[in-house]
Amino acid sequence: QQQVKQSPQSLIVQKGGISIINCAYENTAFDYFPWYQQFPGKGPALLIAIRPDVSEKKEGRFTISFNKSAKQFSLHIMDSQPGDSATYFCAALSLDTGNQFYFGTGTSLTVIP
Amino acid sequence: ETGVTQSPTHLIKTRGQQVTLRCSSQSGHNTVSWYQQALGQGPQFIFQYYREEENGRGNFPPRFSGLQFPIYSSELNVNALELDDSALYLCASSLEYGNTIYFGEGSWLTVV
Numbered sequence: 001q002q003q004v005k006q007s008p009q010s011l012i013v014q015k016g017g018i019s020i021i022n023c024a025y026e027n028t029a030f031d032y033f034p035w036y037q038q039f040p041g042k043g044p045a046l047l048i049a050i051r052p053d054v055s056e057k058k059e060g061r062f063t064i065s066f067n068k069s070a071k072q073f074s075l076h077i078m079d080s081q082p083g084d085s086a087t088y089f090c091a092a093l094s095l096d097t098g099n100q101f102y103f104g105t106g107t108s109l110t111v112i113p
Numbered sequence: 114e115t116g117v118t119q120s121p122t123h124l125i126k127t128r129g130q131q132v133t134l135r136c137s138s139q140s141g142h143n144t145v146s147w148y149q150q151a152l153g154q155g156p157q158f159i160f161q162y163y164r165e166e167e168n169g170r171g172n173f174p175p176r177f178s179g180l181q182f183p184i185y186s187s188e189l190n191v192n193a194l195e196l197d198d199s200a201l202y203l204c205a206s207s208l209e210y211g212n213t214i215y216f217g218e219g220s221w222l223t224v225v
Contacts, residue, residue, distance in 0.1 A: 034213060043117075043217050043219045044203070044216050046214075046215065099158075099161040101148075101156075101158065103157070105155050
């Protein structure tokens with residue numbers, strides 16, 4: 001059973017547009033939610049992360065929105081650039097157990113110049 | 114750069130063989146995790162080591178085993194390789210368990 005459900009599977013956005021990727025979870029024990037960016041042939045790189053005590057976190061062009069009651073969180077990439085073309089993974093962790101990150105299935109983002 | 118290095122980067126093995134993958138963690142990180150990433154999928158947790166003891170295991174059979182050594186190094190061993198073991202194997206380290214994990218570039222394993 002997929003602990004973290006991610007959508008869409010793929011996304012095409014024009015340069016300068018907003019890319020939005022969504023994730024949902026069921027386990028209310030999750031309390032740490034990172035996003036990773038992965039380029040072909042590379043390992044995932046941490047992009048931004050949020051804890052459920054805040055509803056939004058922004059770092060540069062990247063924003064996480066978090067809806068605790070709906071058990072959903074999303075990544076917004078503002079002013080999308082061709083260099084943002086990559087696969088994005090959301091993940092979730094319970095800080096109590098602390099050992100296993102659960103990843104979504106990934107979103108392949110293509111930003112068209 | 115995450116400071117996590119893995120070797121080898123690519124390797125091809127025959128079904129039934131055994132493989133050892135190695136990882137050097139970031140200095141000061143006493144927790145290392147291993148993940149398997151099949152093509153087109155998200156990483157799946159194999160196990161985690163904290164201060165050289167196994168600290169959690171995912172849904173992987175016992176033929177997947179590991180070790181963590183002092184001075185921030187670790188290895189993943191897979192016995193009796195199967196075709197479905199073909200994947201990218203990722204090592205990730207963190208300061209303590211429950212903290213952000215930082216991935217290496219991975220080892221691509223192809224089983225033929």
